[in-house]
Amino acid sequence: MDFDYDLFVIGGGSGGVRAARVAAGGAGAKVALAEESRYGGTCVIRGCVPKKLMVFASEFAPMVEDGRAYGWDIRENGLDWGQFRGKLEAELDRLEGVYRKLLAGSGVETFDQRARLADPHTVELADGTRKTARHILLATGGRPLRPEMENAALGITSDDIFHLDRLPRSILIVGGGYIACEFACILNGMGVEVTQYYRGAQILRGFDDEARGLISEEMRQNGVDLHIGTNIIGMEEADGGVRVKATNGTERVFEKVMFATGRVPNTDDLGLSGLGVDLGRRGEVLVDAYSQSSVPSIYAIGDVTDRLNLTPVAIREGMAFVETVFRGNPTPVDHDRVATAIFTQPEMGTVGLSEEAAAEQGPIEVYCTSFRPMRTAFAGRPDRVLMKLVVCADTRRVLGCHIVAPGAGEMIQLAAVAVKLGATKEQFDQTVAVHPTVSEELVTMRDPVRKV
Ligand code: FAD
DSSP: OOOSEEEEEEOOSHHHHHHHHIIIIITOOOEEEEOSSOTTHIIIIISHHHHHHHHHHHTHHHHHHHHHHTTOOOOOOOOOHHHHHHHHHHHHHHHHHHHHHHHHHTTOEEEOSOEEEEETTEEEETTSOEEEEEEEEEOOOEEEOOOSSTTGGGSBOHHHHTTOSSOOSEEEEEOOSHHHHHHHHHHHHTTOEEEEEESSSSSSTTSOHHHHHHHHHHHHHTTOEEEESOOEEEEEEETTEEEEEETTSOEEEESEEEEOOOEEESOTTSSOGGGTOOBOTTSOBOOOTTSBOSSTTEEEOGGGGOSSOOHHHHHHHHHHHHHHHHSSOOOOOOOTTOOEEEOSSSOEEEEEOOHHHHHHHSOEEEEEEEEOOHHHHHTTOOOOEEEEEEEETTTOBEEEEEEESTTHHHHHHHHHHHHHTTOBHHHHHHSOOOTTOSGGGGGTOOSOSEEO
């Protein structure tokens, strides 16, 4: 059977763009891609990139304070949000242009509209046009989820935060995951009065307990009014913002309320249910190790599969898909020991198992140190950092590395190479320290703080 294309990709985000480019440019396939919004997807338009630029913008306040403590004469007038937002929008426009150019340069035909599946080999575009393809790749990502409660529409989500006309005086952030915590720190750094409610017992569920404990302490110390074990029970419009009733018995008006209460895969209205594509409990496309769905011509990568929702993972999955389908080299995606950073203040970098998860697998030794780093201690700030290695007592391999410190995201990328290679604690110790740095502690922790 003749098809219009070898591959039709739905979604022009991190995973979809990479898969389309590599399939067309590298593997010589005839490829089309449909994107209903902006090219670059969540990462470029409303995720990693604008968020990191906001992180940078928010970090100048403590830097100015430290500068003064070091003897600089600095005058400060606060952040000009309008100026920053203008530059941010220009940068996102530039990046979107780069993505469009990359696709065109690889010979990918693009359709700027929504797409859905009509059958296992046919894509229907919003204007009614139908295109056939030997393979269809779903790379439609996910979207923020508001809680199901009355007046939930009064709250904004992370998608809206980049478009605020002005910074609010106060904001309530609901949620305890990494997006909630990052925006609590960003907005706090920008001078907004931040309150955070999280219904669980501690923020950053799933990460190492000691690391998340330190982050929550530091967030509070930096001015975030963090309430754990607390949730919203009602909200209504009020003079000056939104009146929020909480489970802790309080009733307060916040200028803005932001929900960071989870994300769901974009599989609604994709036409999947009639085709026999198996979906999981949260609506994610269920795929095998090669990203193939239950319908052989349909593959899915990235957040729509809800495996490990990170940009570099979506990109890897896209490349593995092309290797498997267009280069005849079946390549499963390796999701083991993927390092990740949380851009709170202080940052966290983590790879491998938390102490709690490792202890469930067998006997471990824990090497851990927490101290006041030289740079901020000199400025008189009480900030602490944490360096932690979780080591298998039998094999001596480092099973997990957790860093809470400024620059932890940069540090963990490098530590992750050693952890991925299966380095032992003794091999860490054989590495001579770089002095004076914060990260030198990773190779100088001699005795375990505990054996579990
Ligand atoms: P997406 O990038 O979401 O792209 C999907 C695209 O498909 C979108 O452009 C959408 O418009 C389009 N689409 C959807 N349905 C259709 C349709 N029917 N027809 C046509 N087009 C459609 N990850 C990190 O690694 N590091 C970070 O620091 C980080 N920070 C984040 C911060 C925030 C606030 C958020 C929300 C996410 C963050 N992420 C981060 C996660 C990261 O952005 C995602 O994992 C990544 O973008 C997933 O890529 P994807 O290709 O699966 O989907």
